[in-house]
Amino acid sequence: MTDRQINSPESGDAENAVAGPANSARGFSVELGIDKPLRLDSEAELGPFAMAYQTYGTLNADKSNAILVCHALTGDQFILGPHPISGRAGWWEHMVGPGKTLDTDRYYIICSNVLGGCMGTVGPQDINPSTGKSYGLDFPIITIKDMVEAQAMLLDYLDIDQLFSVIGGSMGGMQVLQWATSYSERCFTAVPIAGAARHSAQNIAFHEVGRQAIMADPEWSEGGYLVGDTFPVRGLAVARMAGHITYLSEAALHRKFGRALQDRAEVSYGFDADFQVESYLRHQGISFVERFDANSYLYITRAMDYFDLAAEHGGVLAKAFQDVATRFCVISITSDWLYPTSESREVVRALNSVAANVSFVEIVSDKGHDAFLLDEPKMFETLGGFLTGAAKLRGINEGAAKLRGLNGASAPGGSE
Amino acid sequence: MITSRNSPNWTKRPDLTLIAEMVEPSTRVLDIGCGDGLLLELLTEEKGVDGRGVEISQEGVSACVSRGLSVIQGNAETDLYDYPDGAFDYAILGMTLPALHQPREILLELLRVGQRAIVSIPNSGFWRHRLYLLFEGRIPDMGAHSTGWYDTPNLHPCSIRDFVILCRSLGIVIERRVQLDARGRATRFRGTGAFANMFGKQAVFLLSKNS
Numbered sequence: 001m002t003d004r005q006i007n008s009p010e011s012g013d014a015e016n017a018v019a020g021p022a023n024s025a026r027g028f029s030v031e032l033g034i035d036k037p038l039r040l041d042s043e044a045e046l047g048p049f050a051m052a053y054q055t056y057g058t059l060n061a062d063k064s065n066a067i068l069v070c071h072a073l074t075g076d077q078f079i080l081g082p083h084p085i086s087g088r089a090g091w092w093e094h095m096v097g098p099g100k101t102l103d104t105d106r107y108y109i110i111c112s113n114v115l116g117g118c119m120g121t122v123g124p125q126d127i128n129p130s131t132g133k134s135y136g137l138d139f140p141i142i143t144i145k146d147m148v149e150a151q152a153m154l155l156d157y158l159d160i161d162q163l164f165s166v167i168g169g170s171m172g173g174m175q176v177l178q179w180a181t182s183y184s185e186r187c188f189t190a191v192p193i194a195g196a197a198r199h200s201a202q203n204i205a206f207h208e209v210g211r212q213a214i215m216a217d218p219e220w221s222e223g224g225y226l227v228g229d230t231f232p233v234r235g236l237a238v239a240r241m242a243g244h245i246t247y248l249s250e251a252a253l254h255r256k257f258g259r260a261l262q263d264r265a266e267v268s269y270g271f272d273a274d275f276q277v278e279s280y281l282r283h284q285g286i287s288f289v290e291r292f293d294a295n296s297y298l299y300i301t302r303a304m305d306y307f308d309l310a311a312e313h314g315g316v317l318a319k320a321f322q323d324v325a326t327r328f329c330v331i332s333i334t335s336d337w338l339y340p341t342s343e344s345r346e347v348v349r350a351l352n353s354v355a356a357n358v359s360f361v362e363i364v365s366d367k368g369h370d371a372f373l374l375d376e377p378k379m380f381e382t383l384g385g386f387l388t389g390a391a392k393l394r395g396i397n398e399g400a401a402k403l404r405g406l407n408g409a410s411a412p413g414g415s416e
Numbered sequence: 417m418i419t420s421r422n423s424p425n426w427t428k429r430p431d432l433t434l435i436a437e438m439v440e441p442s443t444r445v446l447d448i449g450c451g452d453g454l455l456l457e458l459l460t461e462e463k464g465v466d467g468r469g470v471e472i473s474q475e476g477v478s479a480c481v482s483r484g485l486s487v488i489q490g491n492a493e494t495d496l497y498d499y500p501d502g503a504f505d506y507a508i509l510g511m512t513l514p515a516l517h518q519p520r521e522i523l524l525e526l527l528r529v530g531q532r533a534i535v536s537i538p539n540s541g542f543w544r545h546r547l548y549l550l551f552e553g554r555i556p557d558m559g560a561h562s563t564g565w566y567d568t569p570n571l572h573p574c575s576i577r578d579f580v581i582l583c584r585s586l587g588i589v590i591e592r593r594v595q596l597d598a599r600g601r602a603t604r605f606r607g608t609g610a611f612a613n614m615f616g617k618q619a620v621f622l623l624s625k626n627s
Contacts, residue, residue, distance in 0.1 A: 354500070358488060361481060361489050378474065389483065
């Protein structure tokens with residue numbers, strides 16, 4: 001497992017695909033909001049609803065070693081592989097596992113599929129109980145805060161009061177910040193990586209390109225494609241292609257492909273995928289369609305666009321962090337132009353202005369936004385040390401959770 | 417983990433021992449330009465302080481954070497302004513004052529975010545520097561360990577006397593002042609400071625606001 005190459009949800013290289021048996025098991029799923037539905041930011045109510053999750057490692061006796069990992073836009077709960085659909089390695093195998101930075105011998109790692117997702121948690125592809133057909137665009141608009149509220153319900157179900165840490169990159173980083181402001185007392189530490197406290201105009205603009213690509217596909221059928229048994233393959237693939245470019249730096253793209261041609265000695269004077277970079281992007285688009293739902297893409301990108309942590313605090317970000325006791329470790333990447341260091345620095349500024357306990361490091365990497373998913377030793381070293389120091393304060397013993405239950409063998413109340 | 421005092425880097429910074437001695441136990445401390453976190457670690461372990469740091473290099477920050485210290489990657493001249501008034505009992509600035517673009521403003525900032533400030537400086541008035549300029553006719557290095565005047569980080573060299581005069585003009589009270597001689601030993605020059613300014617190679621000041 002440790003020598004597997006990563007297949008990230010945001011950059012998954014075809015070349016790095018791990019051949020393995022397709023596992024049809026979708027992991028754990030729980031019905032939430034049975035007694036009291038989840039009231040969304042949009043004021044719609046959701047419930048009861050399904051929440052799918054995975055766990056790795058073992059919860060210790062005093063339940064102090066739980067870490068919630070929040071996945072990014074196109075990620076899911078399968079941090080470690082094999083992925084039940086693609087059969088590939090998980091999206092954060094560099095970070096999570098026995099002896100890794102998020103050491104499953106020491107910590108109990110929980111990762112749930114976000115609200116609106118398409119890997120088991122309720123989303124627009126699911127059946128609307130009031131119509132008996134899949135929701136499509138009748139699914140309520142969700143926000144990052146709604147995602148966090150649903151995760152909090154999952155923690156209640158798992159009977160975990162306080163997380164040792166809540167960690168995530170990109171959209172996961174936004175959830176981390178929301179966690180630390182909505183439920184500071186439930187987060188001993190918080191680690192937003194390559195994230196931001198709000199979506200910038202540029203972020204929204206790129207998402208709008210993706211959404212328009214999906215909606216322009218006639219197969220999308222105003223979001224009702226599942227009823228008619230069609231699928232906006234082309235639209236979703238183009239959305240993924242556009243998105244994928246934003247996850248990489250110019251330097252990373254150039255190093256990987258340059259102007260190299262694909263399986264030919266000279267250009268074709270046509271619109272074939274002459275260049276390797278074109279072929280690569282097309283492959284990214286097509287393989288993405290196999291595992292992701294087009295409407296989910298619309299809903300989740302919308303949730304990100306709506307995210308503005310300061311807005312609910314009178315436009316002053318610092319107010320969001322007033323009286324937080326959580327210890328923060330904010331991490332950014334030098335070449336990330338999608339969620340640049342300046343965005344993380346805004347968060348650090350706000351935290352400093354309320355004298356919160358914060359560490360901040362900008363990891364030097366030329367791999368762009370996706371670097372947070374890749375093998376970045378400095379990131380592992382810094383985060384690992386941060387967690388070890390915090391674990392000492394929290395009284396989590398090294399090797400307290402010796403028995404390892406991969407894929408949540410020890411999770412309470414789990415079912416397929 | 418080796419303790420700070422046993423680290424080879426500790427012996428290169430004799431001022432750190434003096435700074436550590438000036439800090440009362442169980443206080444809140446901000447160390448600006450904390451490097452690899454030797455001082456913060458020592459203060460945390462031996463004095464139980466709640467310590468924070470600001471460091472400009474990724475290497476330094478990674479070294480600090482990976483040892484469990486709370487340190488942000490930042491710059492004293494831009495990031496100090498974010499902290500609220502009186503957030504710390506001590507704001508520490510070790511040996512970096514002459515390297516700042518606006519040492520005067522930062523000195524005031526230290527005493528805004530900290531109830532007290534502890535500042536150590538290399539003394540440009542040290543006798544060897546004076547003689548070097550007098551006899552060689554060249555600008556002395558003054559403790560910056562640079563290869564020449566053209567790349568010295570010391571943008572604003574100052575002597576102990578310069579510093580004392582600046583504090584006086586800003587209404588800053590010097591509660592304590594200790595000089596280090598060429599061997600890094602603390603000396604006790606008193607009086608007007610003329611001896612200190614001649615024979616102190618470095619100096620450490622405990623400062624507070626004139627109330």
